[in-house]
Amino acid sequence: MKSICDDTRAEHADLDLVVAGLDEDGWSTPTPAEGWAVRDQISHLWFFDQRALMALTDPDEFAADMQRLLAGGGTDLSVAPGRAMSGADLLASWRLDRERLLKVAAQVDPSARVPWYGPAMGARSFITARLMETWAHGQDVADALGAHREPTARLKHVAHIGVRARPFSYLINRMEMPDVPIHVVLDAPDGSQWAWGEPSPDTVRGPALDFCLVVTQRRHPADTSLVVEGPAATEWISIAQAFAGDAGSGRQPGQFPR
The missing domain is CATH 3.30.1050 (Nonspecific Lipid-transfer Protein; Chain A)
Known part of the structure; x- marks a missing residue:
């Protein structure tokens, strides 16, 4: 698990560099995802990194939270927290929770099954999916800001x-x-x-x-x-x-x- 957690941490860091210097206008820049600004992309990642940590540490609470989420509007709820915060506070919160997720994930058996929104996933595949999500939403942010991201082995x-x-x-x-x-x-x-x-x-x-x-x-x-x-x-x-x-x-x- 250490290798995939390290790669995911590196993917986080790459996106962090793109948004770290933004002012509030920058955080409000529209992205190619209709209706979503840069802050919405980061809020979405933060929200589901929190849920990923919950899935690893308290599967029963995750199951209950999933039902509330699906009943209450699905992924649209993931952007609400970021819209109520400054960009700086949102980034600080994401930094804290993404690292909490990876520290826990690094100690999990790679073959352990983790609940998610669909079939349960092996722990390694679960964190790989978080890397993929970070990269994909990072692309929306990069496109919005005109930032170049160097392709990597990740x-x-x-x-x-x-x-x-x-x-x-x-x-x-x-x-x-x-x-x-x-x-x-x-x-x-x-x-x-x-x-x-x-x-x-x-x-x-x-x-x-x-x-x-x-x-x-x-x-x-x-x-x-x-x-x-x-x-x-x-x-x-x-x-x-x-x-x-x-x-x-x-x-x-x-x-x-x-």
Whole structure:
């Protein structure tokens, strides 16, 4: 667990650098997520880092909180705390609770099952999902502020979730997944390659960054350098979703031209 916790901590730090110097106007900058400002993105991460800590330390309380959350408006409730605080106070609160989460997570058996909003997850996958969420919402913040984020090897965690979530992407879109294997070959930031699956006529190739942007629905596939071959791969990439919840609307083609 130490390795994935360290990677998640590094992802937190990267996003922290982007927002640490913002004034209140900066915190109110609109992001590509409709209706959400920068402060809403950080509030959302803080809110669910708190819930993740609760899931690890008090599963019964988490179950009760989940029912209240689902009955009361779902993820919309996650932005309310941040809107009632200054940006500086929000950042300080997120810093405190994200570190509390990782300190607890580092001591958990990687194979332990952790409850969440859907099927329980293995502890390592659970924290990997928090890294993915941090990276994805961090992209919204970076896009809003015009900040450049250097791609890192941590993208492999995001890409892995994206590949593994293929069946989930079909489930939430109420589509039947074809029984066709897909070969994913990605160019890592250091020039090496990451691959999933066996060679197949249906393939997805290209920069790991672009793949991660697509599976987190932060870019439309048409605005990336991904090369997608085969009908099964093409269909999947059009609906790919690495994050939990209902089917997302993603981004529009041309919204972020290359």
